[in-house]
Amino acid sequence: MRKLMLLFILLFTYGCMQQQPSTQSTEPAPEPVPLPENDFLIIAHRGASAYTTGNTLAAYEMAVQMGADYIEIDLQMTKDGKLVALHDSVVTLHDVQQAVADVTFDEIQLHSPGPEFNENPLAYTLPNFRDLRIVDLSEILDHFGDSVNYYIEMKSPEEYPGIEEELLRQLAEHQLLNREGAMPKVIVQSFDAESLKDIHAMEPSIPLTQLYKFRREAKLSKKELKELKQYASGVGVNVNAVTSKFIESMHKENLLVHPYTVNDEKTMRHLIKIGVNGIFTDRPDVASWVRNSPNRNY
Ligand code: G3P
Numbered sequence: 001m002r003k004l005m006l007l008f009i010l011l012f013t014y015g016c017m018q019q020q021p022s023t024q025s026t027e028p029a030p031e032p033v034p035l036p037e038n039d040f041l042i043i044a045h046r047g048a049s050a051y052t053t054g055n056t057l058a059a060y061e062m063a064v065q066m067g068a069d070y071i072e073i074d075l076q077m078t079k080d081g082k083l084v085a086l087h088d089s090v091v092t093l094h095d096v097q098q099a100v101a102d103v104t105f106d107e108i109q110l111h112s113p114g115p116e117f118n119e120n121p122l123a124y125t126l127p128n129f130r131d132l133r134i135v136d137l138s139e140i141l142d143h144f145g146d147s148v149n150y151y152i153e154m155k156s157p158e159e160y161p162g163i164e165e166e167l168l169r170q171l172a173e174h175q176l177l178n179r180e181g182a183m184p185k186v187i188v189q190s191f192d193a194e195s196l197k198d199i200h201a202m203e204p205s206i207p208l209t210q211l212y213k214f215r216r217e218a219k220l221s222k223k224e225l226k227e228l229k230q231y232a233s234g235v236g237v238n239v240n241a242v243t244s245k246f247i248e249s250m251h252k253e254n255l256l257v258h259p260y261t262v263n264d265e266k267t268m269r270h271l272i273k274i275g276v277n278g279i280f281t282d283r284p285d286v287a288s289w290v291r292n293s294p295n296r297n298y
Pocket residue numbers: 045072074087153189211236260280
């Protein structure tokens with residue numbers, strides 16, 4: 001009898017242990033928000049950067065006039081916590097190379113953003129010099145408000161602790177989060193998956209694009225895809241690696257594809273034919289022309 005009692009107590013205790021609630025949250029991770037499914041989104045890469053210095057107000061103004069759906073902004077953070085629209089994490093000040101993270105926003109104004117524009121063979125006009133300043137994100141958001149859509153790249157987030165929080169703070173301050181409408185006001189992209197996951201955890205309403213640079217044909221393993229789909233809604237891929245097979249495989253997983261950087265009409269038409277969902281381009285005027293072309297004979 002005692003043995004039977006003991007067995008009963010053991011079985012009862014085991015049963016209770018099995019029902020212990022997990023210490024981990026049972027809340028499912030929020031689903032990534034879908035990207036706009038327009039047949040062909042025009043994302044102005046650093047603005048209309050074929051024609052003036054990228055990441056300046058002038059480049060963004062031009063892009064908007066040329067019919068871009070999104071303006072793309074590269075984001076770095078200065079020593080004094082300003083988010084600046086700048087492609088490189090290093091600037092030359094007084095002939096010395098310095099990390100953006102080590103200089104203030106005022107100091108960075110000494111860096112001329114112009115030389116690459118002068119070297120650009122496509123450049124045909126020099127806009128007002130004032131607009132070629134390096135600007136911070138809040139100035140861009142103040143300038144355009146909700147009249148445009150923003151495609152923001154976390155450029156070197158590992159160098160800037162707190163950059164994700166500051167970005168979300170500014171977007172909230174400008175009332176650009178959780179907006180109704182056919183197209184999200186803001187999309188965030190990065191090569192850095194950790195930065196995107198942090199943003200997804202803090203603000204799941206923002207659609208995210210994971211960037212890749214493939215050496216050969218674009219391809220993702222099942223494992224990579226499974227992880228990606230936890231936080232991202234699409235992929236940004238170097239255009240020379242994109243194939244129709246890759247696009248099909250992404251679409252099967254409900255992931256959209258935005259190749260970068262596409263500047264010629266022929267490639268644009270080819271990409272539309274094989275089903276891309278948008279392109280990053282320095283020439284939004286060409287992309288608009290292709291999109292509006294009455295004879296879409298791709
Ligand atoms: O978003 C695609 C593209 O902008 C990433 O490359 O170097 O032009 O910022 P990069």
